[in-house]
Amino acid sequence: DIQMTQSPSSVSASVGDRVTITCRASQGISSWLAWYQQKPGKAPKLLIYAASSLQSGVPSRFSGSGSGTDFTLTISSLQPEDFATYYCQQANSFPPLTFGGGTKVEIK
């Protein structure tokens, strides 16, 4: 199985900050990577797929990059509604599809 490792596990940031979250795959996954946002008590929401494609309706302050084993999610200017937990997910090799452990973005 492909292991997905996210860092950091949590980050404290202020509104307006630039936030970067990284995700590393245990083996190459080309660009088969998605990012999701989850708020407490809610279902996850797809933000980015195919490493850098912005899902319809997602604000352009979210962007994704990377290929192979190393990927990043960047929030260019953090907004109050962006405080949440973010997960990466690989779709290169399954079963199983696998998620990272999550990164919680908290208010500083």
Add this chain to the structure above:
Amino acid sequence: QVQLVQSGSELKKPGASVKVSCKASGYTFTSYAMNWVRQAPGQGLEWMGWINTNTGNPTYAQGFTGRFVFSLDTSVSTAYLQISSLKAEDTAVYYCARDLSRYSSSYFDYWGQGTLVTVSS
């Protein structure tokens, strides 16, 4: 608009069974695969597997074979997850999630609201 509406919370005793439903609307049900994802309390996301909504063929992740069954009723655009011989460690929120792909499992663009299954004596 696309919606996935899941059945309500369940409280079950160990050894019992539960069936969670996921009713789709706003799109052609058989045009997209359906996935199931588990989230234990305070934990991350775990992919359980997917079902081809054209053929009804399910694929299960390791750890979700035997007691877990995915099924469909395409006449009512509904997917089901049945769990038998429930254990305390099955306590979790279970999500259905539509796939971007028709014939495979890849990325999940629409999610149900989640169904909390609690297993306790």
